[in-house]
Amino acid sequence: MARELVAIIKHDCPVCVELLPALDAAAQDGAPLRIVSQSGGGDTAALWERLRLVSPVEIDEELALSALYDPDAVPALLLLDGGEERGRVEGLARDRIADLAAEAGFALHLDGLPAHRPGCASRTRDPLVAATLAARAARADGRLRSRTLRLGAHEDPFEALHERGLTDGLPVVPPTPERVVALLEGTRRHPQDVVGIVPPYGGTATVEKVAVNAVMAGCLPEHLPFVLAAVEAACEERFTMHGLLATTHPAGPLIVASGPLTERAGLNARGNCLGQGNRANLAIGRSLQLVVRNIGGGRPQIEDRSAHGNPGKLGACFAELQEGSPWEPLSVDRGFGAGETTVTLWAAEAPRLIVDQIARDPEGLCASLALALQSVAHPKQLFIWDALVVGPEHGRILREAGWDRARTRAELMRLTTSRIGDMLRGAGGSPEGLDPAVFGGNPDGMIPKFAGPDRIGLVHAGGSAGLFSMVYGMWASGEIGSTPVTRSVEPWM
Amino acid sequence: MSCGLHDVVSFEGLGRPAVLVASSVFRDVAAAEAQNLGQPAIRRVFVPHPVQDRTDDEMRAMAVAVADEVLAALRA
Amino acid sequence: MDVAANGLELLDPTAERESGDRPLAAPIDGAAGLRIALLDIRKPRGDVFLDELERLLNARGYVVERTAKPTFTRPAPADLRREIAERCDALVEALAD
Numbered sequence: 122m123a124r125e126l127v128a129i130i131k132h133d134c135p136v137c138v139e140l141l142p143a144l145d146a147a148a149q150d151g152a153p154l155r156i157v158s159q160s161g162g163g164d165t166a167a168l169w170e171r172l173r174l175v176s177p178v179e180i181d182e183e184l185a186l187s188a189l190y191d192p193d194a195v196p197a198l199l200l201l202d203g204g205e206e207r208g209r210v211e212g213l214a215r216d217r218i219a220d221l222a223a224e225a226g227f228a229l230h231l232d233g234l235p236a237h238r239p240g241c242a243s244r245t246r247d248p249l250v251a252a253t254l255a256a257r258a259a260r261a262d263g264r265l266r267s268r269t270l271r272l273g274a275h276e277d278p279f280e281a282l283h284e285r286g287l288t289d290g291l292p293v294v295p296p297t298p299e300r301v302v303a304l305l306e307g308t309r310r311h312p313q314d315v316v317g318i319v320p321p322y323g324g325t326a327t328v329e330k331v332a333v334n335a336v337m338a339g340c341l342p343e344h345l346p347f348v349l350a351a352v353e354a355a356c357e358e359r360f361t362m363h364g365l366l367a368t369t370h371p372a373g374p375l376i377v378a379s380g381p382l383t384e385r386a387g388l389n390a391r392g393n394c395l396g397q398g399n400r401a402n403l404a405i406g407r408s409l410q411l412v413v414r415n416i417g418g419g420r421p422q423i424e425d426r427s428a429h430g431n432p433g434k435l436g437a438c439f440a441e442l443q444e445g446s447p448w449e450p451l452s453v454d455r456g457f458g459a460g461e462t463t464v465t466l467w468a469a470e471a472p473r474l475i476v477d478q479i480a481r482d483p484e485g486l487c488a489s490l491a492l493a494l495q496s497v498a499h500p501k502q503l504f505i506w507d508a509l510v511v512g513p514e515h516g517r518i519l520r521e522a523g524w525d526r527a528r529t530r531a532e533l534m535r536l537t538t539s540r541i542g543d544m545l546r547g548a549g550g551s552p553e554g555l556d557p558a559v560f561g562g563n564p565d566g567m568i569p570k571f572a573g574p575d576r577i578g579l580v581h582a583g584g585s586a587g588l589f590s591m592v593y594g595m596w597a598s599g600e601i602g603s604t605p606v607t608r609s610v611e612p613w614m
Numbered sequence: 615m616s617c618g619l620h621d622v623v624s625f626e627g628l629g630r631p632a633v634l635v636a637s638s639v640f641r642d643v644a645a646a647e648a649q650n651l652g653q654p655a656i657r658r659v660f661v662p663h664p665v666q667d668r669t670d671d672e673m674r675a676m677a678v679a680v681a682d683e684v685l686a687a688l689r690a
Numbered sequence: 691m692d693v694a695a696n697g698l699e700l701l702d703p704t705a706e707r708e709s710g711d712r713p714l715a716a717p718i719d720g721a722a723g724l725r726i727a728l729l730d731i732r733k734p735r736g737d738v739f740l741d742e743l744e745r746l747l748n749a750r751g752y753v754v755e756r757t758a759k760p761t762f763t764r765p766a767p768a769d770l771r772r773e774i775a776e777r778c779d780a781l782v783e784a785l786a787d
Binding site: 617618620639647650651653685 | 697710711712714715716717718719726729731733734735738739740741742743746747750759762763764765766771772774775778779780781782783784785786787
């Protein structure tokens with residue numbers, strides 16, 4: 122029965138200082154007692170000299186022993202039996218400490234000490250220290266497996282990350298193990314769970330790898346489930362992320378979040394939701410782009426052949442505004458439950474403005490919306506997918522008329538159906554358009570811009586003042602184009 | 615020595631082969647720092663330690679001794 | 691528990707397909723007319739070393755440009771680096787002791 126008492130102390134804890142002479146005396150008498158200091162060698166030696174202690178003391182290098190037994194407070198007296206803990210006292214509880222020593226087989230003379238004194242916080246509770254210990258533990262138990270990038274002793278971490286090609290042109294938050302472990306608090310999923318395989322080079326996005334990029338993007342833990350769901354969606358075969366990246370077209374992934382959890386996570390569905398200022402929108406959107414770059418390996422002008430790109434390729438994410446919406450949640454439109462929170466990804470260009478400050482009925486409003494839809498890419502080109510972001514002042518017109526998505530879509534489809542002859546190459550003086558060899562035989566027939574009403578995405582979002590909506594043109598190239606994908610956020614929480 | 619390594623990494627980044635000449639006492643620490651800077655193959659040539667108390671003739675002899683190695687590093 | 695001695699440790703955000711190391715610049719070839727910058731870090735005795743190295747390089751047909759850092763205690767200023775990189779084909783920095 123190898124019983125011993127381990128006493129963990131700090132040099133700057135007055136309660137430890139009160140207790141030490143008694144511990145020292147017992148140790149000198151040969152008691153099975155180990156004194157362990159959380160303080161550095163210098164501070165501990167100075168204290169030993171000041172108190173004229175003679176017993177040996179262990180310096181808890183790297184706080185390994187302290188992390189193992191994890192006391193809240195010092196002095197912490199631990200009764201160990203063959204290394205297994207059988208009892209402990211934290212702080213000065215005189216009689217209980219004496220009892221513990223007795224169980225270890227020796228007498229501790231604590232007369233003259235107060236009966237009760239709370240101790241001081243263990244060094245392992247110092248937030249910075251705790252963060253480092255948590256990171257070390259995560260590495261040790263396999264939650265963190267990423268290779269370590271060690272920077273030069275004098276390197277500026279922000280410049281270093283730029284120089285190593287790991288940024289999107291703006292500085293990123295250096296992804297220390299501490300920050301990544303803290304961000305992983307945002308999910309219950311295991312860091313080694315696979316989220317998706319990222320094109321173009323097929324890098325594996327684990328929860329951990331996504332978290333590293335999400336730290337860089339500036340995310341908070343509550344943003345992480347949205348990022349994970351977006352990465353999952355982007356990696357789905359039918360989203361065709363590889364093609365979207367490689368195309369000369371300017372589009373990039375657009376993330377639209379819908380559901381009750383969006384507001385709690387801080388996403389913006391209101392004023393300036395497509396612009397700057399909201400951390401959640403910007404960091405979530407940016408995370409996906411950094412994942413594509415760093416895990417997928419897709420870089421502008423190399424794998425990414427976009428002729429112009431668009432500002433949304435830095436990151437594009439906003440939330441649907443359910444309050445005042447004419448429609449049921451986008452999640453439901455996309456086949457999910459009413460109470461679910463989802464992200465829907467579209468392969469989108471930059472949004473363009475639709476002004477209508479005159480229309481007061483839904484037919485009139487849809488006429489303006491349809492003109493914008495018709496001119497996506499080119500008025501005489503047929504199109505596959507599109508999305509409208511209808512602002513609240515426009516939305517009210519539809520809501521008051523009771524137009525659900527189906528009714529709105531039907532009207533928009535009707536208004537974007539044109540006479541074939543007007544859509545042919547050369548019509549209206551423009552060489553673009555439908556190929557007469559294919560369509561020329563029926564110039565008075567009618568042809569819709571969109572393959573079906575479901576191809577017109579409808580989202581309600583924006584500030585409460587302004588008779589504006591926005592239209593997102595999309596990337597499409599027939600069979601090998603991108604299909605919108607919706608994934609649920611809850612499984613990633 | 616560390617600043618010199620940073621300079622060499624910067625020049626390489628600007629597309630120019632660059633070599634640091636340093637005292638042999640820095641051999642190991644230069645290797646470690648090169649690793650940290652993400653460029654373990656940093657071009658470097660070492661001269662015998664110490665350097666400070668050499669005569670002018672000894673300094674010139676050092677240059678003669680390493681000139682080939684310096685050029686070889688830039689050509690590799 | 692301190693990190694400073696060795697430089698900050700970060701987690702690699704990539705899929706780690708490559709070694710992660712930065713490649714070296716393309717080496718020089720030939721001699722005639724190639725310009726080599728000799729950058730003096732300004733520690734004592736370095737100038738004697740560099741004078742001799744200059745003589746040896748000239749003898750082998752290289753054009754040598756002599757220049758110096760303001761101090762050895764900091765990396766060379768960005769402007770200086772850029773100027774040298776524009777004018778010269780290679781660089782020798784000496785003598786760190």
